[in-house]
Amino acid sequence: MAPRVLISDALSPAAVQIFKDRGIEVDFQPALGKDKDKLAEIIGNYDGLAIRSATKVTPKILASAARLKVVGRAGIGVDNVDIPAATAKGVIVMNTPFGNSITTAEHAIAMMFALAREIPAADASTQAGKWEKNRFMGVELTAKTLGIIGCGNIGSIVADRALGLKMKVIAFDPFLSPERALDIGVEKVELDDLLARADIITLHTPLTDKTRNVLSAEAIAKTRKGVRIVNCARGGLVDEAALAQALESGHVAGAAFDVFITEPATENPLFGHPNVICTPHLGASTTEAQENVALQVAEQMSDYLLRGAISNAVNFPSITAEEAPKLKPFIELAEKLGSFAGQLTDTDIQTVRITYDGAVASLKIKALTSAAVAGLLRPALADINVVSAPSIAKERGIVVEETTREIAGDYESLITLTVITEKMERSISGTVFADGRPRIVDIKGIKVDAEFAPSMLYVTNEDRPGFVGSFASLLGDAGINIATFALGRDRQGGDAIALVEVDGKVPAELLDKVQQLPSVKQARPLAF
Numbered sequence: 001m002a003p004r005v006l007i008s009d010a011l012s013p014a015a016v017q018i019f020k021d022r023g024i025e026v027d028f029q030p031a032l033g034k035d036k037d038k039l040a041e042i043i044g045n046y047d048g049l050a051i052r053s054a055t056k057v058t059p060k061i062l063a064s065a066a067r068l069k070v071v072g073r074a075g076i077g078v079d080n081v082d083i084p085a086a087t088a089k090g091v092i093v094m095n096t097p098f099g100n101s102i103t104t105a106e107h108a109i110a111m112m113f114a115l116a117r118e119i120p121a122a123d124a125s126t127q128a129g130k131w132e133k134n135r136f137m138g139v140e141l142t143a144k145t146l147g148i149i150g151c152g153n154i155g156s157i158v159a160d161r162a163l164g165l166k167m168k169v170i171a172f173d174p175f176l177s178p179e180r181a182l183d184i185g186v187e188k189v190e191l192d193d194l195l196a197r198a199d200i201i202t203l204h205t206p207l208t209d210k211t212r213n214v215l216s217a218e219a220i221a222k223t224r225k226g227v228r229i230v231n232c233a234r235g236g237l238v239d240e241a242a243l244a245q246a247l248e249s250g251h252v253a254g255a256a257f258d259v260f261i262t263e264p265a266t267e268n269p270l271f272g273h274p275n276v277i278c279t280p281h282l283g284a285s286t287t288e289a290q291e292n293v294a295l296q297v298a299e300q301m302s303d304y305l306l307r308g309a310i311s312n313a314v315n316f317p318s319i320t321a322e323e324a325p326k327l328k329p330f331i332e333l334a335e336k337l338g339s340f341a342g343q344l345t346d347t348d349i350q351t352v353r354i355t356y357d358g359a360v361a362s363l364k365i366k367a368l369t370s371a372a373v374a375g376l377l378r379p380a381l382a383d384i385n386v387v388s389a390p391s392i393a394k395e396r397g398i399v400v401e402e403t404t405r406e407i408a409g410d411y412e413s414l415i416t417l418t419v420i421t422e423k424m425e426r427s428i429s430g431t432v433f434a435d436g437r438p439r440i441v442d443i444k445g446i447k448v449d450a451e452f453a454p455s456m457l458y459v460t461n462e463d464r465p466g467f468v469g470s471f472a473s474l475l476g477d478a479g480i481n482i483a484t485f486a487l488g489r490d491r492q493g494g495d496a497i498a499l500v501e502v503d504g505k506v507p508a509e510l511l512d513k514v515q516q517l518p519s520v521k522q523a524r525p526l527a528f
C-alpha cells in the first residue's frame with residue numbers, strides 16, 4: 001500500500017507534486033492546522049504529516065496518530081512539535097534547516113531599515129494625504145553597531161548583509177567559536193557587552209529554556225538609550241510587556257517584531273505604539289523560500305517513507321538513501337541481539353557495551369545502537385522504539401558505550417552486545433550472512449550458529465552425555481516439534497548452550513521439566 005501524507009498547513013503546492021511524483025498519496029488541507037479536533041480525528045489515516053507553523057503537533061494529536069512515521073516541518077523552528085512525545089512514539093521529526101534562512105535574514109534587514117526610517121508610519125501618513133516631511137527624521141545605519149543574539153545560519157547571513165551596509169557587527173552566541181566569528185567578520189562578545197554597545201539588537205536564536213526572555217526587563221535596562229530591537233526569530237525571546245514600557249519611557253526608540261509570544265497575535269502589548277512595526281510571522285514568506293522548504297520537506301519525507309533514508313531529523317541520526325538498505329539487516333540484527341539479552345536480563349541494567357567489528361563499523365552505528373537499546377529494553381518497556389530508545393536509556397541512567405573496530409575477524413561484520421548489571425555481565429554476538437538474515441554466532445564466549453525465530457528455548461547446561469536425548473524426549477512427549485537445534489560448548493565437559501527453535505509456544509510445565517534435567521543450569525523461552 002502506498003504511504004499517505006497529510007499536508008495540514010499552507011505549503012507551496014510544489015510539495016504536493018513531489019509526493020505524487022514519488023508515488024505517495026497526498027491530501028492537501030492547508031487550513032486544517034487551525035482545526036485541532038478535525039486533525040486529531042483524521043491523523044490516524046496517515047504515515048506522514050507535512051506542516052509549517054500553524055499545525056501544533058501535540059501529545060493529543062500524536063496519540064491519535066497510529067500510523068504516523070514522520071512529521072516534516074517545512075521550515076526551521078520545530079517548537080510547534082512536541083519532540084519528546086513524537087520521539088516516544090517513534091515518529092521522526094525533520095525540518096529544512098536552510099531553505100528559508102536567506103529570506104528570514106532579509107526580513108530582519110528589512111525590519112531594521114523600516115525602523116531606522118519609520119517607513120510604515122511615513123507610508124501611512126503620506127497615503128493619508130498628510131505630507132509630514134518634518135515629522136519623520138531617521139537614523140543612518142552606516143557605522144552603527146548591530147548586536148546579533150544567536151549567530152547561527154540566519155544570524156550569520158544578517159551579519160554578512162549588515163557588514164555590506166558598513167555596520168559594525170557584534171554577536172553574543174555561546175556556541176560561536178572565535179574562529180567562526182573571525183571568519184564571518186563579527187566580534188564575539190558577552191551578552192552584557194552587546195546590550196551596552198548595540199544601537200540595534202536583532203535576535204536569531206531558537207526559543208529554548210535558556211533563550212526565553214533573553215531580553216528581560218533587566219536586560220532591556222542594560223541597553224543603550226535609543227536602542228532599536230528586531231525580533232524575527234521567536235516570540236518569547238523578549239519580554240513584550242517590559243519592552244512596551246521601555247518604548248513608553250523612550251529608553252527604546254523602536255521595535256520591529258515578526259513573532260509574538262501568542263500567535264496568531266490579535267492583541268499584544270506592543271501593538272499601537274508609534275515606534276513599533278509588526279508583521280504576522282512573515283520571516284519565511286517569500287516565493288523562493290516557500291518553494292525551497294516545500295520541495296525539500298517533500299523529498300525528505302518521501303525518502304524516509306519509501307526508502308528509510310533520514311535527513312535533517314531532529315530526533316534521529318541521518319541515514320542516506322544509499323546507507324538505508326545496507327543498514328536494514330544490521331538494524332534487525334542489533335535489535336534482535338538487544339532483545340535476546342533483554343529477555344534474559346532480570347535486574348537493572350547499568351551499562352550496555354556494543355562493539356562493531358569489520359564492515360559494519362563503517363555504517364551509521366548510532367542507528368544500530370538505538371536499535372540494540374530498543375530491543376534490550378523492550379521486554380521491560382513495550383512502547384520503546386528505535387527513535388525513543390537513546391533518551392529512555394539516558395533517563396534510566398543506563399550507560400551506553402560504542403566501540404568500532406574496522407578490522408574483521410572470523411566474520412566480515414560482527415556486532416557484540418554486552419549487558420552489565422550489578423550481578424552479571426553477558427555478551428552475545430551476531431552477524432548477517434549473505435542471505436541478509438541475522439545469525440547468533442556467540443553467546444557468553446561459546447560459539448553457536450542459530451537464527452532468531454518466533455519461538456525459541458535457550459538452555460545452559462553442563463556438557464554431559466545424555467542431555468540432548470532426554471531434552472528432546474521431554475519436548476517430544478509434550479508434543480512440541482523441534483524446528484532447529486544449535487549447540488555449543490566452551491570445552492569438553494564444560495559449559496554448554498542449546499538454542500532450540502520450536503513450533504508453537506513452550507508451556508510453563510515443560511519449561512519446569514527441562515529446568516529439572518540433571519545437567520541443566522537455566523532454561524528460558526525466547527521470542528523474536
Ligand SMILES: NC(=O)C1=CN([C@@H]2O[C@H](COP(=O)(O)OP(=O)(O)OC[C@H]3O[C@@H](n4cnc5c(N)ncnc54)[C@H](O)[C@@H]3O)[C@@H](O)[C@H]2O)C=CC1
Nearest residue numbers: 076077104150151152153154173175205206232233283284
Ligand atoms: N520568522 C520566521 O519566519 C523564522 C524564524 N526562524 C527562527 O530563527 C531561529 C534561528 O534559525 P537559524 O539561524 O537557522 O538557527 P541556527 O540553529 O542555525 O542558529 C541558532 C543560533 O542560536 C545560538 N544559540 C543557542 N542558544 C543560545 C543562547 N542561549 N544565547 C545565544 N545564542 C544561542 C546557537 O548557537 C546558534 O548559533 C529558528 O530557531 C527559528 O526559531 C527561522 C526561520 C523563519
Ligand SMILES: O=C(O)CCC(=O)C(=O)O
Nearest residue numbers: 052053075076077284285
Ligand atoms: O512557515 C513559516 O512561515 C514560519 C517559518 C519559521 O518560523 C521557521 O522556519 O522557523
